[in-house]
Amino acid sequence: MTTPNTQTSPTLLKPVKPVGIVGYGAYVPRYRIPAKEIARVWTGSKGGGLPIKEKAVPGLDEDVITMSIEAARNAMLRAQIDPTELRAVWVGSESHPYAVKPTSTVVAEAIGAVPSTQGADFEFACKAGTEAMVAVMGIVGSGMGRYGMAIGMDTAQGKPGDALEYTAAAGGAAYILGPAEESLAVINSAYSYVTDTPDFWRREYQKYPEHGMRFTGEPAYFKHITEAATFMMEASGTTAKDYKWAVFHQPNTKFPQRVASQLGFSMEQIAPGLLVTNIGNTYAGAAVIGLTAILDIAQPGDRILMVSFGSGAGSDAFDILVTDKITARQGLATKTQEYIARRTEIDYATYARYRGKITMK
Amino acid sequence: MEIPRHWRLKKQRYGLVGEVCPHCDHKIFPPRDVCPNCGDEAKEQFAFSGKGEVYSYTTVYEAPAGFDANAPYTVAIVKLEEGPMLTAQLTDLGEQPISIGMPVEMVTRKMRNDGDERGVIVYGYKFRPAPLHTTA
Numbered sequence: 001m002t003t004p005n006t007q008t009s010p011t012l013l014k015p016v017k018p019v020g021i022v023g024y025g026a027y028v029p030r031y032r033i034p035a036k037e038i039a040r041v042w043t044g045s046k047g048g049g050l051p052i053k054e055k056a057v058p059g060l061d062e063d064v065i066t067m068s069i070e071a072a073r074n075a076m077l078r079a080q081i082d083p084t085e086l087r088a089v090w091v092g093s094e095s096h097p098y099a100v101k102p103t104s105t106v107v108a109e110a111i112g113a114v115p116s117t118q119g120a121d122f123e124f125a126c127k128a129g130t131e132a133m134v135a136v137m138g139i140v141g142s143g144m145g146r147y148g149m150a151i152g153m154d155t156a157q158g159k160p161g162d163a164l165e166y167t168a169a170a171g172g173a174a175y176i177l178g179p180a181e182e183s184l185a186v187i188n189s190a191y192s193y194v195t196d197t198p199d200f201w202r203r204e205y206q207k208y209p210e211h212g213m214r215f216t217g218e219p220a221y222f223k224h225i226t227e228a229a230t231f232m233m234e235a236s237g238t239t240a241k242d243y244k245w246a247v248f249h250q251p252n253t254k255f256p257q258r259v260a261s262q263l264g265f266s267m268e269q270i271a272p273g274l275l276v277t278n279i280g281n282t283y284a285g286a287a288v289i290g291l292t293a294i295l296d297i298a299q300p301g302d303r304i305l306m307v308s309f310g311s312g313a314g315s316d317a318f319d320i321l322v323t324d325k326i327t328a329r330q331g332l333a334t335k336t337q338e339y340i341a342r343r344t345e346i347d348y349a350t351y352a353r354y355r356g357k358i359t360m361k
Numbered sequence: 362m363e364i365p366r367h368w369r370l371k372k373q374r375y376g377l378v379g380e381v382c383p384h385c386d387h388k389i390f391p392p393r394d395v396c397p398n399c400g401d402e403a404k405e406q407f408a409f410s411g412k413g414e415v416y417s418y419t420t421v422y423e424a425p426a427g428f429d430a431n432a433p434y435t436v437a438i439v440k441l442e443e444g445p446m447l448t449a450q451l452t453d454l455g456e457q458p459i460s461i462g463m464p465v466e467m468v469t470r471k472m473r474n475d476g477d478e479r480g481v482i483v484y485g486y487k488f489r490p491a492p493l494h495t496t497a
Contacts, residue, residue, distance in 0.1 A: 030453045060431050061452055061470040065484065069375075069469045097482055106484060110375040110469055112408075334494035342493060344455030360430075 012189035012235050013134060015141020020183020021320070022081065022147060023176040023329065025074020026292040027067045028279050028339035031057040033351045035166045041348045042161040051252035055169035055280025057351055058155045062170070063097045068153045069110045071174035074333035075149065076111055078184070079176040083111050086176070087145025088118040088136055092128025092284045093172075094202070095155045096121050107151070118148075125200060126249055127310025128152060128284040129172065134190050134316055136177045147178040152308075154283035159208035160357060167252055167276070171339075172285025173292045184326040185295065185304070188319040189236065193228040200311030211311075217255075220313045225249065225259050228315035229307045233263075236319050240264035244302040247273030247290035249309035251281045265305075272297055278340055284310075291320075293336040300324040363475060367483050372406075374485035377467050379445065381407035388443040411467030412491065413441040418451065418459055427473040439465060439488050453489040466491035 034054040036047030058067065068091050076083060089108040096103045104119035118139070122128040129152015136148035153172030158164030180186045199220035202209035225248055233239060240246070246265045248256040253276055260270045273290035282289055287308035294304055304320040352358050372378040379390035380403050387398035388407055396403040416438040424432035435451040437459070451459065452470055465488035472483045 030455055059453060059470075061450075061472070061487065063471055063482075065482075066468070066470050101481075106375070109371060110484075112376065338494055 010191070010231060012191050012232070013137065014189045015137050017141050017143055018180030018186060019137045019141045019177055020180040020186040020323070021175055021295070022178035022182050022184065023075040023077070023079025024173060024184075024292050024295055025071045025076070025078065025333050026171070026173045026289050026336040026339060027071040027074070027153070028056050028171040028289070028336070028342075029058040029062055029067065030342055030344050031059060031346050031351075031354065032343050033057055033346055033348065037348050037351075038166050042165075051163075051166050051254070052280055053277050054345075055167060056171050056282070057346060057354055058170040060354055062155070064091070064093045064095050064153045064155055065097055065103050065106045067155070067170065067172060068103060068107045068151045068174065071151060071153065071172060072107055072111050072149060075174040075176045077333040078329040079147070079178070080332070081147055081176065081178070083113040084116065086113040086117050086147050086149050088139050088148035088150075089113050090118065090120050090122055090132040090135060090149065091151045091153060092122035092124065092130070092132040093152070093154050094123060094125055094128065094283055095157070096123075113149070124314065125310035125312050126154075126251075126281075126283045126286060127308040127314055127316055129288045130306075130308035130316035130318070131310070133175055133177070133288070133318070134192065136175075137187060137190060140177050140179070147176055150175050150177065152284040152286075152288040154285050156281065156283040157208055157355065160352075162208070164209065164211065167281040169280025169282050171279055171282035171289055173288040175288065182325075183323055184329050185298070185320050185322045188321055189232070190319075191228055191232045191235070191317045192314060193224055193231065193317075194314035195224070197224075197311075197313035199313055220311060221249070221251065221255055221309050222259055222262070224313050224315040225307050225309050226262060228317040229263050229305065232305070232307075232317035232319055238303075238319070240269070242303055243269065243305045245273060245294045245298065246270050246305040246307075247287055247294060248307050249287045249315075250274060250276035250290060251286070253277045275336070275340065289336060295322070295326065296330055296335045296337065298322045298326055300326060364481055367475060367481065375469050377409040377411055377486055379407050379409055381405050388441075388445060390441065390445040390447055409445075409467075410442055411486075413439045413465055413467075413488065415451075415459060415461055415463045415465060416440045416446055417461060430473075435459060437465070437488065450487045451489065452487040457490050464491045465489060466493070
C-alpha cells in the first residue's frame with residue numbers, strides 16, 4: 001500500500017482580503033533594574049560581559065492584564081474605531097495572571113469590546129503575540145470581522161541567579177488589524193516556521209522556566225528565524241536591501257544583531273527596533289514592541305520585516321509596508337521611547353519584593 | 362468573598378464609566394441613577410476621560426486587610442476634569458513628589474486578591490502622574 005503524498009510546498013500566509021495595522025500601542029512599566037545590580041548580588045561582578053544594560057520591572061499592581069489594557073487603549077487611540085467593532089481580542093503571553101480564566105475577557109471588558117467578540121489567550125513562549133496576529137489576519141482577511149486585536153505581553157520571570165534573570169523583563173504591544181485601505185501599514189503576508197525543539201520550557205506549577213543546554217542558540221533561535229526570514233524574502237522576491245527596517249525577537253543584545261547580519265541586514269536597519277538593551281527581553285512582547293518603536297518613526301513607503309521567535313520552537317515572519325496614514329496616527333498615543341524614558345531605577349531588594357521573590361508564608 | 366460585587370462594579374472600576382444627567386448635563390461618578398445636581402433620573406452611561414488633578418492626599422502605612430502587600434501607598438481625592446471627585450490610590454510615582462493640584466491620569470491596575478491568592482484578582486482604577494504623553 002502506498003501512502004499518498006499530500007505534502008505541498010510551503011506558501012506565504014496571504015489573506016483573501018488585504019489586511020493591515022489600523023492601530024498599535026506599546027506599554028513598558030516604569031521600574032528598571034540594571035543587569036550589573038543583578039550581577040552584584042549573584043556573582044560579585046562589577047558588570048563586564050552582561051547581556052543587556054537594564055530591564056523593565058512591573059510595579060506591585062501590574063500584571064499582563066493591566067499592561068495589556070494600557071497597550072490596547074493606546075492602540076485604540078491610534079485606530080480611532082468603535083471598540084464594539086472588534087471581533088477578536090487575543091492576548092499572547094507566557095505569564096497570564098490566571099491558570100484558568102482568560103486575560104482577554106478582562107482586557108476586552110476594559111476597552112469596551114464585549115460582548116460580541118472572540119476572546120482567547122494564546123501561548124507559544126515568546127511568539128504567542130505574533131501567533132495571535134496571524135490569527136487576527138485570518139479573521140479580518142476572510143471577512144469574518146472588520147477589526148481584531150492581537151496583543152503580545154509578558155511579565156517574564158527568571159530563576160534567581162540564572163542567566164535568564166538578567167534579561168527576563170516586562171512589556172509588550174497591542175495591534176488592531178483591519179482592512180488594508182484603512183491601515184497605517186499593510187501586512188503583505190506572513191510566514192510561520194515551527195518544529196519540536198526542546199530549548200526552553202516551564203512545567204505546570206513551576207515558577208521558573210528551564211533552558212535546554214546547547215539548544216538555545218543555533219538549533220532554536222538562529223535556525224527558526226533564518227528559515228522563516230529566508231523563505232519570506234525568497235517567496236516575496238525581496239532581499240534585505242528592500243527593507244528600510246527589520247526587527248527580530250530579542251532575548252539579549254547580541255542574538256538579534258547576529259541574526260540580522262546573517263540575513264544581510266545592517267545595524268542601522270535594526271537600531272530603532274532593538275529595545276532589549278534598555279528594557280530587557282519582554283518575551284511575547286519583544287518583537288512586537290520593537291515594531292511599535294519602528295512605527296513611531298516610520299515614513300510612508302517604508303518596508304519592514306518582523307520575525308519573532310518562540311521557544312519550543314517557531315518563528316513568524318511578517319512583510320509590512322507603511323502607508324501614508326502613519327503620519328497622522330503616530331502622535332495619537334504614548335510613543336514607545338516615551339515609555340522607555342520614564343524610568344525609575346530600583347535595587348535588587350526592591351526588585352525581589354516587586355517580583356514576589358520573597359516568600360511571605 | 363465578594364465576587365458578585367466585583368462583577369457588578371467592573372464597568373466603573375475598569376473604565377471609569379459613570380453617568381451623565383440627560384436633564385442638566387451633570388457628570389456623575391460613581392453611577393447612582395439619580396442626578397445629585399437636579400434630582401432627576403440619570404441612567405445614561407458616560408465614560409470619563411480619566412484626566413484630573415490631586416485635590417488632597419495622604420500616605421497609608423498601616424493598610425487594611427488585603428492591601429497590606431502594597432503598603433506604603435498614597436491615596437488621593439482626585440478631582441476629575443468633568444467635575445466629580447473620587448478617592449483612589451496613586452501609582453507609578455517612582456521618586457516623584459506629590460502636590461495638591463498635580464495633574465494625574467487614570468490607569469487600570471490590580472487592586473488586591475479577593476481573599477487570598479486563591480481568590481479572584483480585583484482590578485480597578487488608580488491614578489498616575491500625567492501627562493505621560495502630549496498629543497503631537
